[in-house]
Amino acid sequence: MPARSEGGRGAVPRHVAIIMDGNGRWAKRRLLPRTAGHRAGVTVLTPLLETAGRMGVEFLTLYAFSTENWIRPESEVNTLMELFLETARSKVPELNERGARLRFMGRREKLPAAVCEAIEEAERLTAHNDRLNVYIALNYGGRSEIVDAARRIVADGVPPEELDEATFGRYLYAPEAPEVDLVIRTSGELRVSNFLLWQIAYAEFYVTETLWPDFSPEEFVKAIEWFGTRSRRRGGV
Ligand code: FPP
Numbered sequence: 001m002p003a004r005s006e007g008g009r010g011a012v013p014r015h016v017a018i019i020m021d022g023n024g025r026w027a028k029r030r031l032l033p034r035t036a037g038h039r040a041g042v043t044v045l046t047p048l049l050e051t052a053g054r055m056g057v058e059f060l061t062l063y064a065f066s067t068e069n070w071i072r073p074e075s076e077v078n079t080l081m082e083l084f085l086e087t088a089r090s091k092v093p094e095l096n097e098r099g100a101r102l103r104f105m106g107r108r109e110k111l112p113a114a115v116c117e118a119i120e121e122a123e124r125l126t127a128h129n130d131r132l133n134v135y136i137a138l139n140y141g142g143r144s145e146i147v148d149a150a151r152r153i154v155a156d157g158v159p160p161e162e163l164d165e166a167t168f169g170r171y172l173y174a175p176e177a178p179e180v181d182l183v184i185r186t187s188g189e190l191r192v193s194n195f196l197l198w199q200i201a202y203a204e205f206y207v208t209e210t211l212w213p214d215f216s217p218e219e220f221v222k223a224i225e226w227f228g229t230r231s232r233r234r235g236g237v
């Protein structure tokens with residue numbers, strides 16, 4: 001049997017990363033404001049995390065807000081920040097009881113103070129859990145992450161000859177997480193959108209036309225099963 005993250009023969013990916021896209025279009029089709037789409041998007045989370053844990057996924061990373069999303073209308077950004085706060089308050093205790101460990105990736109300095117406090121509280125509360133590791137990418141950019149790593153490497157005085165891929169990886173936001181096995185993107189877009197640029201080097205890509213608020217546990221299972229049919233060669237034959 002191959003190691004499970006090698007894919008093929010029904011393997012389950014260890015680390016799944018999801019680009020949750022299509023909230024705005026979901027709302028537009030219903031003649032609702034975009035923020036209604038984001039609210040609907042939150043309802044997908046609990047069943048998804050439950051299914052991921054049950055299937056044996058160990059790490060799940062969700063792209064919630066990118067370093068580029070600040071250019072959206074101020075009212076939408078504010079609603080998203082309020083929604084993150086509300087979601088933290090309403091869902092974190094439940095996720096904690098279900099054994100999820102929550103961590104956040106991204107630059108915190110630009111986030112509202114209340115959001116930073118909620119992040120710290122969620123990380124503290126769930127730090128002892130080990131059923132499912134959930135990372136929320138918030139004010140996250142793959143390029144910023146690489147630049148931040150490079151800055152810390154320079155600040156630490158790492159000699160150039162000692163800098164290899166393993167050392168670089170230890171300076172990323174979540175050095176303890178294994179590389180991504182499967183990326184899922186909803187709403188049909190074929191783009192990476194500055195998500196986990198370092199970690200997805202050998203990931204398999206699953207793109208579905210389904211808009212994020214309609215992304216069901218059944219569809220997640222379908223993506224995992226598809227991964228199980230892939231043969232991952234990583235540059236080999
Ligand atoms: C993309 O839809 C979605 C986002 C900007 C991320 C927000 C995600 C949620 C609110 C889901 C809940 C997540 C957490 C962690 C609380 P879009 O606005 O880009 O859609 P569009 O491309 O159709 O306009």
